[in-house]
Amino acid sequence: MDRWGVARQTVQNAIDQLRTEGLVGSRPGRGWYVAERPAIRRLARNRLSKAERDAGRGAFLSDAAQGGWRPDVSVEVRRQPADDRIAGILDLAGDVAEVVVRAREMRADGRVVQLATSYFPAGIAAGTAIEQPDTGDGGVYERLEELGFRLTHFEEAVNARPARPEEASGLGIPAGYPVLAVTRVAWAGDRAVEVNDMVLAGDRYELVYTLPAD
Amino acid sequence: MDRWGVARQTVQNAIDQLRTEGLVGSRPGRGWYVAERPAIRRLARNRLSKAERDAGRGAFLSDAAQGGWRPDVSVEVRRQPADDRIAGILDLAGDVAEVVVRAREMRADGRVVQLATSYFPAGIAAGTAIEQPDTGDGGVYERLEELGFRLTHFEEAVNARPARPEEASGLGIPAGYPVLAVTRVAWAGDRAVEVNDMVLAGDRYELVYTLPAD
């Protein structure tokens, strides 16, 4: 205010802009400070290979072991009617198309860093280990293979969008701050067996994909 | 103001929040309106395969042909000393490590939708077609192959972050609005031959990766 000869609200608005750009943060009563660039976690996407899955632990847990932070996952499993989008991807017909839903919240040292919601056709997953909170070694993909669905490939669609208010409070970022939204579809031949919607705190993550040149 | 019994500034702040979340837009003198969800362009990433490259046109132009919009690319080529990050990735030694830079701005029907800046070691690209604005059929990757660099794979690192002010005005989005930042590294064996930094308007794009299951 002194330096530029402007009103308090004007400074406040300026700082609010910097906040939405992720450049400053503040704590009431303390002050405002230049934001620290959070450590970026690189998530290699070749972790979906069968060899890696056979190693046992899920991707999140091996990341934790490597990164030296304390992982913590809470799971909620339920059944519900599939909405249009999910029904479309999983190619479910009929008006009572039901899906098994696994909603997970992943925390690193107590902070929520990732939300993931998986959908499976109830015809495949109902009554199996997939409906258990703990799905055991290799996770749901191994369980799908045991059920006779030989996974052939995954498709991941990535986009960046502003965090919705619920997501923002969950992930501990300002509302509207960028998140990575990833939709993964697991395929067994030409049959889609899982849709996984993931939301990751934007610049705290980096997804790394390796693509063959030929 | 009438409905909630609040001051004008309060409404303004509320609307500003919605704007940063991409939900509303406004034009001075006209009013504010619910933002239309822009059509999402799906960018399949298998387009980097040799077979696709042999087809001739660059990825951006074939997207345009498929999507029915008018493509428009402006290119600026220059040489400059490599900064630490680029030198690190390209494994350039010495204090005079120079790179050839291709800075491109891609427009769809006149609107900037993507910014891309490529870096090549000057030792490889200087004096070649890579320094020409138009690199010819198959683009820079074909030129690299002709120079004896057999491309083996690409690595793409994706993250989401707030748009920097220059990027925001370039891409026609509010400052701080999410962008997808993709860094692609092209490898010929164990040698990195190109670094390409791309910035895409966040929720206008969806990057699709296909991953093998084994």
Added chain:
DNA sequence: CAGTGGTCTAGACCACAAA
């Protein structure tokens, strides 16, 4: 010209933190 969005000021109140 009136109505709109955008921005600024000055003053006020609250919650929180540190001395």
Added chain:
DNA sequence: TTGTGGTCTAGACCACTGT
């Protein structure tokens, strides 16, 4: 207690739009 950040109000001016 004092200083901080966060938020709100009331009033003002400007630029732009459409009648």
